[in-house]
Amino acid sequence: MGLLLVLAIPVPVSAQASPATSSTIKQGYWWYAPPPKAEEPREPDPEALVRPVIPPMAELASWTPPKIRKLIEQQRDYAATVLTVDAVSDFWRLQDFARRKARAFAGVTQIAMLQHPELNSKSANPMVGDARSELTAYKDDVRRRYLRAHAGEFALVMFSRSTCGYCRVQWPIVQRFQDEMGWQVTLMDIDRRPELGQRFGVEVTPTTMIIRRNSQQRMVIAAGIEAYPNLTQMAYQAVKLLTGDIRPEQFMTGAGEEDGFFDALANGPVSASDPRSRASDMLGGDLVDLPAGPK
The missing domain is CATH 3.40.30.10 (Glutaredoxin)
Structure with a gap:
């Protein structure tokens, strides 16, 4: 009699596993869901447009000429792409800085030539007509x-x-x-x-x-x-x-x-x-x- 009562207890519909669910989803000790695939890191696009960072002029003055030239080229390419007044102005500010640095070098060179005439071609190649x-x-x-x-x-x-x-x-x-x-x-x-x-x-x-x-x-x-x-x-x-x-x-x-x-060999054999x-x-x-x- 007790066994018949147990069998007569209705089972809720929600607790019954559907054939489709039981066959497609398996969880437990022997079944697990695979971890999601990690996205591969993307390499930066070398052609991507990046605004160059222009340091203060005091810091720029300590840079080497190749480093300054690279920054000017980057700013030129950026300005020619975006075509804004600010970007173009920054490019010409860098050019002006390079021009002044070159003139400063020329000024110190002139002093060096006066103090060391053996390095000055004018001592052997006068420019005056007579x-x-x-x-x-x-x-x-x-x-x-x-x-x-x-x-x-x-x-x-x-x-x-x-x-x-x-x-x-x-x-x-x-x-x-x-x-x-x-x-x-x-x-x-x-x-x-x-x-x-x-x-x-x-x-x-x-x-x-x-x-x-x-x-x-x-x-x-x-x-x-x-x-x-x-x-x-x-x-x-x-x-x-x-x-x-x-x-x-x-x-x-x-x-x-x-x-x-x-004379290529005047100051020591080449x-x-x-x-x-x-x-x-x-x-x-x-x-x-x-x-x-x-x-």
Whole structure:
């Protein structure tokens, strides 16, 4: 009788598990809900527009030039994007700061040049007209005396073609060099003698070359038309290099500028290599037989 009473007790509908619920949701010791997936951190967009932080000018004055330049570039890009008066004004304030800093550096530089004249190019390169004319005349005289002293040791060869109009312009300049320096000059037409162009590696005409007699050394001093002052300057430098009077590092040292402001090796050697061996390696070649006189 008691068992029948228990079975007769109604069960609430809400307590009954529906088949769908019992099959889809399982909780307990052996069943658990998986943790929610964590969102992956997003990398900052390098192209994102960020307003630069401009420090006080007193702090900015202690920054290095590369750091200041980077801030100016950032502010420029920001101002060009947003196009507001404030942003553009901030950019030009930074530019004004950089301009004043540069002028301050220039002012201190001027004082340093006065206190250390050996660092000032004006000591070797005067800007006054009369002084420059005097310097030019002095350099011309140094070059002329040096090249005349080596006239018997070197010769000048100009390679040309019969169809080369520029060669007809360059040849009188080369002949003037012969008249003033006393050198032998030779005209070689590589149309008539193509083996010469191959032998000397000449493709462009006119090409003017210095050749050392009874030696393997030669050097191109002009490719194309070259004015007479430049031709004599290059000839002077080439002869000094080939004779070992200067090193390759001094090739831009002009006449009379040795041991001065424009001499790369004046205040200590830049390179410790042997100048003669280096010049020989750079300027060597086959032995050259020159005609007895100009052609």
